[in-house]
Amino acid sequence: MAEFVYFVGLCFLSLLVAVPWGAIAADEDPLQDICVADPNAQVKVNGFTCKAMANASDFVSPILRQAGNTNNKLGSNVTAAGAANFPGLNTQGLSFARIDYAPGGVVPPHNHPRASEVLFVVTGTLRVGFVTSDANSTLFTNTLYPGDLTVFPRGLVHFIINVGNSQAFSLSALDSQNPGASLLPSVLFASNPTIGDDVLEKAFNIPQTEIDMIKAALKN
Structure with a gap:
């Protein structure tokens, strides 16, 4: 019996070493093929409950068709698509966003506590960067052009600014249906x-x- 317990414990420790911590921190895996969100459900869970009957329209959304209004102090507009407004995403561990920028428009320093983000530049020229969480607070920054990709690691503070002379447009995919967003200026002040x-x-x-x-x- 002692040998069996030792064996199970060794297997468990080996699993902890082998599985990346980022994977452990990600959204839970779905337990069924689909679970279309029912935002009107009375029962509240960690996410959304599934509605009784799904249909094809639940798995398509026009949310990102239109450019967002950038006539604001920041000169940018983030249009997010998540389980709350795109029910077919529920339990899939994904969300998506469209970001529009006026010339000089900025997405201020912020982080997503529950997601890594991959950003794809559709039009314009963007300067992006993120800062590591270690004692050095190292900044990694790049200038991106149409067709370029970048990644903002999970939880790290990052920013985006349009450094071109015309409107810009990017798309972002995040590996959580509810990544969260903490804008540092608002959080602090x-x-x-x-x-x-x-x-x-x-x-x-x-x-x-x-x-x-x-x-x-x-x-x-």
Whole structure:
């Protein structure tokens, strides 16, 4: 019996070593072929419950056909397709996004806590980058052109800016149906309730007046 327990334990440890931690952190594998989301279901689970009857239209979506409005402070617009607005994606561990950029438009530093992201440039010239989470906080940055791909590793802070002279357009695939997005400026200076100003003063080594200016700018 002791030998059997030892053998099972050894197999388990070997499995932990062999399986990448990124795979363990990904969405759960589906337990059926399809599970079309029912956003109106009364029962709440980790995701969406399956609606009783699926049809072909549940597996197609026009969400990304139209360009997003970039007439805003950031000069960018993210149109996301996930299980909430594209029910056929439910339990598939995937989401998709279209990003439109005015000249100089930016997607500010942010991260996706539950997903890696692959970005494909359709039109325009984009400068992108991400920062590692180790003590060095290393920045990896590149300039991308139509047809180029880049990857933003899971959970790492990254940004995108249109450095061309015309509108730009990219597509992103993420390996979670609900990747989440934490925009650093909003998380730090516009949370609800807000982080204490005494914390922000010490963290950024700036006076209260500058904190007030940043908060006011984010509200406008």
